[in-house]
Amino acid sequence: MSWLQKLLPPKIKSRNNGSKSGVPEGLWSKCNACSAVLYRTDLENNLDVCPKCGYHTPVPARRRLDILLDAEGRFEIGAEVRPVDILKFKDSKRYPDRLSAAQDDTGEDDALVVMQGAIMNVPCVVAAFEFKFIGGSMGSVVGERFVRGVKTALDNNLPFICVAASGGARMQEGLNSLMQMAKTSAILTKLSEQRLPFISVLTDPTMGGVSASFAFLGDVVIGEPGALIGFAGPRVIEQTVRETLPEGFQRSEFLLQKGAIDMIVDRREMRRKLADLLTLLTKQAAVS
Amino acid sequence: MKTTFLDFEQPIAELENKIEELRFVQDDSAVDISVEISHLEKKSQELTKTIYGKLTPWQISQVARHPQRPYTLDYIAGIFTDFEELHGDRAFADDTAIVGGVARFNGQSVMVIGHQKGRDTKERQYRNFGMPRPEGYRKALRLMKLAEKFNLPIITFIDTPGAYPGIGAEERGQSEAIGRNLYEMTKLRVPVICTVIGEGGSGGALAIAVGDVVQMLQYSTYSVISPEGCASILWKTAERAADAADALGITASRLKTLGLIDKVINEPVGGAHRNPVQMMATMKKAIADALRAQQEKSIDELLETRFDRLMDYGQFKEEAIA
Numbered sequence: 001m002s003w004l005q006k007l008l009p010p011k012i013k014s015r016n017n018g019s020k021s022g023v024p025e026g027l028w029s030k031c032n033a034c035s036a037v038l039y040r041t042d043l044e045n046n047l048d049v050c051p052k053c054g055y056h057t058p059v060p061a062r063r064r065l066d067i068l069l070d071a072e073g074r075f076e077i078g079a080e081v082r083p084v085d086i087l088k089f090k091d092s093k094r095y096p097d098r099l100s101a102a103q104d105d106t107g108e109d110d111a112l113v114v115m116q117g118a119i120m121n122v123p124c125v126v127a128a129f130e131f132k133f134i135g136g137s138m139g140s141v142v143g144e145r146f147v148r149g150v151k152t153a154l155d156n157n158l159p160f161i162c163v164a165a166s167g168g169a170r171m172q173e174g175l176n177s178l179m180q181m182a183k184t185s186a187i188l189t190k191l192s193e194q195r196l197p198f199i200s201v202l203t204d205p206t207m208g209g210v211s212a213s214f215a216f217l218g219d220v221v222i223g224e225p226g227a228l229i230g231f232a233g234p235r236v237i238e239q240t241v242r243e244t245l246p247e248g249f250q251r252s253e254f255l256l257q258k259g260a261i262d263m264i265v266d267r268r269e270m271r272r273k274l275a276d277l278l279t280l281l282t283k284q285a286a287v288s
Numbered sequence: 289m290k291t292t293f294l295d296f297e298q299p300i301a302e303l304e305n306k307i308e309e310l311r312f313v314q315d316d317s318a319v320d321i322s323v324e325i326s327h328l329e330k331k332s333q334e335l336t337k338t339i340y341g342k343l344t345p346w347q348i349s350q351v352a353r354h355p356q357r358p359y360t361l362d363y364i365a366g367i368f369t370d371f372e373e374l375h376g377d378r379a380f381a382d383d384t385a386i387v388g389g390v391a392r393f394n395g396q397s398v399m400v401i402g403h404q405k406g407r408d409t410k411e412r413q414y415r416n417f418g419m420p421r422p423e424g425y426r427k428a429l430r431l432m433k434l435a436e437k438f439n440l441p442i443i444t445f446i447d448t449p450g451a452y453p454g455i456g457a458e459e460r461g462q463s464e465a466i467g468r469n470l471y472e473m474t475k476l477r478v479p480v481i482c483t484v485i486g487e488g489g490s491g492g493a494l495a496i497a498v499g500d501v502v503q504m505l506q507y508s509t510y511s512v513i514s515p516e517g518c519a520s521i522l523w524k525t526a527e528r529a530a531d532a533a534d535a536l537g538i539t540a541s542r543l544k545t546l547g548l549i550d551k552v553i554n555e556p557v558g559g560a561h562r563n564p565v566q567m568m569a570t571m572k573k574a575i576a577d578a579l580r581a582q583q584e585k586s587i588d589e590l591l592e593t594r595f596d597r598l599m600d601y602g603q604f605k606e607e608a609i610a
Contacts (some may be wrong), residue, residue, distance in 0.1 A: 051346040066423070080606045086546070087537050091522035142600030147599060168510045169490075171522065174537045175548050175556045179601035181491060182498050185470035186598040212451075212491045216464035217471050231462040231491070232453030250458060260461050 074117035079143035135167035143180030168208020222253030360402030382423030399435035402445030451492030
């Protein structure tokens with residue numbers, strides 16, 4: 001503490017804690033990357049991409065679907081599927097408590113939301129991960145909703161798109177969650193048999209069991225700019241190899257350079273790009 | 289070779305030491321103490337049975353990682369003949385953490401693939417502690433495709449702490465390699481028999497464990513994350529690994545109850561390493577039984593059953609939507 005701070009009476013000291021400012025909560029928002037202070041509405045109008053530096057702020061599943069899908073004619077798939085506590089899992093918290101906390105926090109029942117709809121009038125099924133729901137972790141419900149989404153695509157002859165944002169498998173469901181990797185990968189064989197495209201969009205972050213299952217099985221794999229994508233987390237790798245990781249390691253740009261993904265697409269271009277790719281792959285006329 | 293005893297086996301170790309001493313004494317003694325020795329031996333057997341009768345999941349994971357436990361190449365030498373090891377992924381390198389090749393099993397040509405750990409420091413390093421890199425999974429897939437082409441059943445042995453978390457592994461697409469195997473194994477047109485013989489560590493294990501039969505040795509483990517990894521994330525300290533092992537449900541018996549594996553293969557008293565000869569015989573029979581059952585099915589039936597089983601994984605409830 002400096003001599004000046006010591007001199008100041010306590011009341012004046014606390015005045016600098018921004019928390020008591022007169023600005024209403026949520027009106028302003030600070031960019032995580034460049035620290036620019038942004039007007040919340042501006043940021044939202046820009047699809048949560050920082051207008052100053054282009055940083056892609058993570059977005060909730062439903063907002064993602066709102067951004068991608070046409071407003072008309074959507075309906076949700078697999079919402080009836082709900083989580084159960086198979087193992088009576090308990091660490092510092094019971095799993096059911098973790099689930100209800102996540103449910104209160106996000107308004108979702110689990111970490112994947114699936115909808116049938118259309119992107120610029122191109123019909124498709126889209127699944128989106130809710131990262132704020134226990135780290136977007138994949139348990140039985142995520143796996144089952146994914147499968148039901150693909151089955152809907154199969155029944156209606158539609159392409160399937162998944163927008164991933166996940167820390168990996170859900171530990172609280174034990175081996176059942178590991179098996180969701182096999183389950184989600186297996187259903188994609190049916191999509192291939194029917195020659196229906198699967199486009200995999202990887203957003204920040206896509207790691208572990210999600211990364212090492214369906215994420216890289218896309219006919220086209222797209223990364224959002226700057227997204228962290230990989231099998232093992234950077235900290236685990238650092239502890240294992242005892243080296244500092246190269247700059248930009250496991251980011252979309254790095255993956256593109258290594259040949260792991262097809263392209264990087266800005267969120268503001270994503271709708272258009274997906275519609276273009278889908279029409280090209282399924283030999284439909286271009287969207288206007 | 290002298291048996292290495294784990295912490296919880298110390299009472300057995302003490303008895304065994306005593307027996308060893310007595311044997312040493314007997315060699316140059318006029319008094320016959322063989323009665324005493326056989327008494328102690330019986331006692332040691334009983335004690336081993338008692339201790340192994342109530343192992344905790346954490347103790348079982350110690351047995352699963354026991355440095356003297358039989359590894360894939362031991363099973364290959366023990367129950368297969370004419371093994372021809374095949375190397376490399378044809379793109380980058382040969383990963384020594386996964387071994388594979390053609391061999392005969394009861395005279396029948398098969399493809400055998402498994403994770404391989406090392407016994408001493410040098411060998412452990414050479415095998416990268418049984419942690420494969422992408423080229424390992426790609427080699428495994430290449431061999432599985434080869435098996436499919438020549439209509440050979442595939443037998444896999446799972447024994448890995450996990451896929452290797454390294455810079456090069458990430459650069460070469462560890463995720464893609466694992467995901468690709470899961471996808472391709474779903475539709476292999478030959479029977480696939482998978483046996484967890486030690487550690488079934490997460491995605492790195494699953495990448496060669498999608499098949500028609502998944503069986504586990506009695507003291508092997510199969511888990512979405514290592515107990516230590518889970519503890520350090522959820523309990524914020526790896527010290528709570530025993531609690532995590534309990535919570536995760538990683539043992540063969542628990543997973544059988546949960547319906548996630550087909551069969552638990554019994555081990556000799558005190559674990560596979562205490563009686564490798566007996567272990568080989570049991571393993572040979574388990575694989576033969578599994579193979580016979582699968583080979584009775586038509587290819588279509590085989591693939592349909594495999595797929596349905598994959599779709600059945602997971603537990604959830606369904607609720608009417610308001």
